[in-house]
Amino acid sequence: MTAPAPPAKRPLLGLSVERRYPxxxxxxxxxxxxxPLAWMVCGLFGWxxxxxxxxxxxxLELRCGKTALNFIMLxxxxxxxRELARLPHLIRLRRMxxxxxxxxxxxxxxxYAVLDxxxxxxxxxxxxxxxxxxxxxxxxxxxxxxxxxxSTNRMMRRLGRRWSRLHRLIYLIAAxxxxxxxxxxxxxxxxxxxxxxxxxxxxxxxxxxSARVRRGIAGRMxxxxxxxxxxxxxxxxxxxxx
Amino acid sequence: xxxxxxRIASSQIxxxxxxxxxxxxxxxxxxxxxxxxxxxxxxAIVPGRAGAPLAYTYDAAESVGAxxxxxxxxETPNTWYQITNYNNYYEFGTSKTDPAEYAGRLQTRxxxxxxxxxxxxxGTFALEDFLKPYALEERTYRFRCVEAWSMxxxxxxxxxxxxxxxxxxxxxxxxxxxxxVYRPSQMRGQRAPILQWPYREGLRIDEAxxxxxxxxxxxxxxxxxxxxxxxxxLIVPWKxxxxxxxxxxxxxxxxxxxxxxxxxxxxxxxxxxxxxxxDVPTPGWSQRTEVRIGNPFFHQRQPTLMFNGYGEEVAYLYxxxxxxxxF
Numbered sequence: 001m002t003a004p005a006p007p008a009k010r011p012l013l014g015l016s017v018e019r020r021y022p023x024x025x026x027x028x029x030x031x032x033x034x035x036p037l038a039w040m041v042c043g044l045f046g047w048x049x050x051x052x053x054x055x056x057x058x059x060l061e062l063r064c065g066k067t068a069l070n071f072i073m074l075x076x077x078x079x080x081x082r083e084l085a086r087l088p089h090l091i092r093l094r095r096m097x098x099x100x101x102x103x104x105x106x107x108x109x110x111x112y113a114v115l116d117x118x119x120x121x122x123x124x125x126x127x128x129x130x131x132x133x134x135x136x137x138x139x140x141x142x143x144x145x146x147x148x149x150x151s152t153n154r155m156m157r158r159l160g161r162r163w164s165r166l167h168r169l170i171y172l173i174a175a176x177x178x179x180x181x182x183x184x185x186x187x188x189x190x191x192x193x194x195x196x197x198x199x200x201x202x203x204x205x206x207x208x209x210s211a212r213v214r215r216g217i218a219g220r221m222x223x224x225x226x227x228x229x230x231x232x233x234x235x236x237x238x239x240x241x242x
Numbered sequence: 243x244x245x246x247x248x249r250i251a252s253s254q255i256x257x258x259x260x261x262x263x264x265x266x267x268x269x270x271x272x273x274x275x276x277x278x279x280x281x282x283x284x285x286a287i288v289p290g291r292a293g294a295p296l297a298y299t300y301d302a303a304e305s306v307g308a309x310x311x312x313x314x315x316x317e318t319p320n321t322w323y324q325i326t327n328y329n330n331y332y333e334f335g336t337s338k339t340d341p342a343e344y345a346g347r348l349q350t351r352x353x354x355x356x357x358x359x360x361x362x363x364x365g366t367f368a369l370e371d372f373l374k375p376y377a378l379e380e381r382t383y384r385f386r387c388v389e390a391w392s393m394x395x396x397x398x399x400x401x402x403x404x405x406x407x408x409x410x411x412x413x414x415x416x417x418x419x420x421x422x423v424y425r426p427s428q429m430r431g432q433r434a435p436i437l438q439w440p441y442r443e444g445l446r447i448d449e450a451x452x453x454x455x456x457x458x459x460x461x462x463x464x465x466x467x468x469x470x471x472x473x474x475x476l477i478v479p480w481k482x483x484x485x486x487x488x489x490x491x492x493x494x495x496x497x498x499x500x501x502x503x504x505x506x507x508x509x510x511x512x513x514x515x516x517x518x519x520x521d522v523p524t525p526g527w528s529q530r531t532e533v534r535i536g537n538p539f540f541h542q543r544q545p546t547l548m549f550n551g552y553g554e555e556v557a558y559l560y561x562x563x564x565x566x567x568x569f
Contacts, residue, residue, distance in 0.1 A: 053327070053328065053338065053339060054323070054324045054327050054328035054338070054535055054536075055328060055338070055391060055533065055535055057533065057539070057542055058391075058533070114540075115539055115540070115542065116533070116542065116543075117543065118540055118541065118542055118543050119540075120543070123528075123531070126528070127528075131526065131527065133526065183526070184526075187332075187336075187436060187437070187507060187508065188332075188336040188436050
């Protein structure tokens with residue numbers, strides 16, 4: 001499924017696809033990822049006709065949470081999109097999107113603890129212990145920490161294969177995030193269910209693919225009786241060394 | 243994105259005579275440390291656009307309103323903008339801003355109200371005839387939502403007891419049931435089965451006859467905007483906001499406890515009584531504190547008071563009742 005990087009035919013601005021990522025795509029995605037924050041800040045101060053509404057704290061809390069969930073979904077979309085659309089270089093945007101997800105999760109928690117609960121740690125603690133949906137959300141936050149810490153090139157090299165195994169935690173984190181959202185809803189679960197559907201498709205894609213890969217491997221094993229490498233690892237390795 | 247919040251001082255929105263009248267009244271009430279008598283203003287509710295001044299003569303010297311004071315609370319009334327742009331009114335959508343956006347579609351004239359059940363006088367009345375016999379009062383009440391936020395709101399209306407007594411409920415009338423309008427063509431939220439439409443609420447007859455229970459037709463001295471429940475809504479200040487049914491079309495005196503919408507939707511979350519009670523958490527969240535809308539950052543929360551601070555007036559209704567069971 002993973003095609004080798006197509007050679008850059010028409011260089012954009014005279015840049016090869018290799019150079020376009022650091023010089024154009026990454027900065028653009030970085031700025032776009034800050035847009036939700038900029039929007040919230042503008043609303044807070046009433047700049048450019050924006051408003052965070054009558055209860056800005058609740059607004060910020062929900063918006064940060066939703067934005068975090070959006071970024072988690074985006075990171076999970078990278079693999080299917082790069083494989084189906086044959087855009088292998090997209091992998092280079094994934095780390096940034098993942099770190100933005102972490103950033104918005106932290107912001108979500110900060111708004112909740114500092115602004116909503118006025119930094120009353122006893123209340124925060126009681127919520128985390130007593131309210132199942134907050135327990136679930138907080139667990140997702142904790143699980144994101146090792147992923148963020150091991151997102152550097154050095155950690156990737158140091159952990160090697162264990163790195164991808166560790167980072168598969170994102171599947172669990174995404175599920176916890178959607179679950180947290182679902183439980184938080186008072187009665188209208190429409191939006192959380194939409195997130196759940198998207199997540200089901202994204203995770204389902206991986207299940208189907210890994211089943212196929214396994215079947216493919218088994219077939220080749222029989223044919224070559226050799227030790228084939230796993231496709232996914234191959235693709236990542238190519239990208240990382242590129 | 244919506245337009246920025248206009249920081250309107252309440253003095254700008256409220257007719258000045260009303261505004262200053264209330265201030266004077268408040269000072270008096272605080273000094274007396276008690277509920278004062280309710281001023282009266284004569285009511286002739288004319289078909290008016292939401293937000294238009296209510297057509298009743300107003301005597302500033304006579305003054306209006308009653309604020310039952312609770313110590314250690316910030317009791318500044320919320321602004322017109324806050325009260326009319328942050329509403330739970332699922333008939334128009336589940337977001338807080340949906341009602342302000344979509345409630346304009348609801349046609350509140352002509353409007354009729356049916357009174358039925360265990361009473362001597364029953365029938366269907368045009369809104370104007372229904373309201374004509376009563377004097378309007380202004381009452382500033384704390385409003386506590388079950389979602390743990392609160393406001394302070396200067397309503398205009400009629401005590402529920404005054405309204406109900408006119409129909410002479412019989413001794414079999416143990417409860418009062420209220421029903422909202424069902425008009426999916428004008429209320430887009432009713433097209434989805436989020437709740438069982440039409441919205442229904444109810445009170446025990448002695449709760450309904452408590453002087454604090456209030457039927458609202460106005461806000462800040464003006465005709466009630468649609469998003470706040472025009473043309474006629476209930477306010478029961480010692481209970482969670484969802485008891486305050488909006489756009490009422492039917493009032494029935496019943497012998498048995500009527501079904502109520504949120505209670506039917508999630509009986510373990512929302513009880514029939516729904517008295518504000520910091521000691522009984524809703525399964526999803528605590529009711530111990532509340533966010534007062536408009537409070538500055540870092541001082542959002544304040545403790546929630548038993549019966550929303552109206553215990554002196556209403557606690558007798560629940561003597562000997564286990565309020566954890568009858569929540």
